[in-house]
Amino acid sequence: MRKPPPKLDAVDRQIINALQEGFPLSPRPYAEAAARLGLSENSLIARLAMLRDGGAITRFGPFFDAAAMGGAFCLCAMAVPAAQFDAVAAKVNAHSEVAHNYERAHQLNMWFVLATETAEEIEAAACAIEADTGLSVLRFPKEEEFFIGFRVVA
Template sequence: MKTTQISPLEKYLINTLQKGLPLCESPFALIAEQINDQIANNTLSNMPKCNEQQVIETLNNLLQSGILTRFGPMYDAACLGGAFTLAAMDVPKSRFDKVANIINGLPQVAHNYERNHQLNMWFVIGTESQSEISDVISTIEMETGLTVLNVPKLKEFYVGLYFEV
């Protein structure tokens, strides 16, 4: 996967919004205000002051560029009647980017990561039904010619997932 440079504002927003969006009438204005307060208090550096519109535009740019694949709430798919699974693949280095693009192009796929292991590509498949997971796996295998290891959860643990950028 290629490495992408991001601005200090992009980094701040990715890190901050993973922890939640403020529940208020103007959450992006509040985020801009928090940034500006931290700059004024010298607790945040390397970033110019910003406003609500800049926060919104920056998030839109992150989505349009593909740096962020989605921005929104996380739902418990199982409680809503849906299903999800962890999946892994052994992808030849020479085909890694091409296979990643195929997989990332599927709306049911999220959290695609490269790992330093024989199974070097790991991702999550989320669907409306358990049977659709099998369909997505079949599609991936057909389009890539590679085998997908399906690793469904046996028990759920909440760990407060957070990936610092």
């Protein structure tokens, strides 16, 4: 059973918004990021864990532009029976090629991105997910790139 969305306080919103703009590349990146936010390093790490564990964020880590590095990526969608959603999500997310995965209120209710070193590996990963789940994976290769900023407001 899915958890209800967490309640975010002003500090949680500040963290989510600030860290989308970049993360320091330094010997102590969490300490540096925390200082910019007026927090201690341990407090920032604990809050990130709470945000992840509570479902406000699905992961915390770098986003690599696979195409810019010579790789490939593809937006994918699946129609997953509601009763199987969590189990299917776990199977999909177990594949290292899955960059992120979101639930949508639509017949195609699971959307995720595959990122691989080659275009051929996209097809192999999608086929592996189909074999693991018994469900079809629709592939939507990128035709044009858009950047949509995301901000959490009060």
